[in-house]
Amino acid sequence: MRAQFGRSPAAMGVLKQQNVEDFYQVGEELGSGQFAIVKQCRERSTGLEFAAKFIKKRQSIASSRGVRRDEIEREVTILQQIQHPNIVTLHDVYENQGVSE
Structure with a gap:
């Protein structure tokens, strides 16, 4: 899973506004x-x-x-398109509601 932010057309389909901790137990760094x-x-x-x-x-x-929003959106878009055994895959995308631009 990648916790990232974005609102580009590609990112909008998977962007979740819920709290990531409702769906994932977050552990150690x-x-x-x-x-x-x-x-x-x-x-x-x-x-x-x-x-x-x-x-x-x-x-x-x-x-x-x-990080600028457009840079984050770019990373999300790229990761959504890549499918390679040696590259991590994007599982979910969440945006923290409490953070403003």
Whole structure:
């Protein structure tokens, strides 16, 4: 699973506005970067395990902290189209309702 944000036409079909923790039990941190954290998670309905990527979205256009919405949408769009055994697949996309642009 990737926890990401987006509203491009490709992303709109899978973008979920619910709380990710209602559907996944979020576990320990697996790694982090400047604007994202990857955590272990387990899908509550199936018990399947995934890695969830949580990306910090920019709070405003003028802000230099976080990732621009269009960059996140681009990553979601690319991951939706790729199917290769050596590349992770996108399982779900959620947007945190409490974060504004």
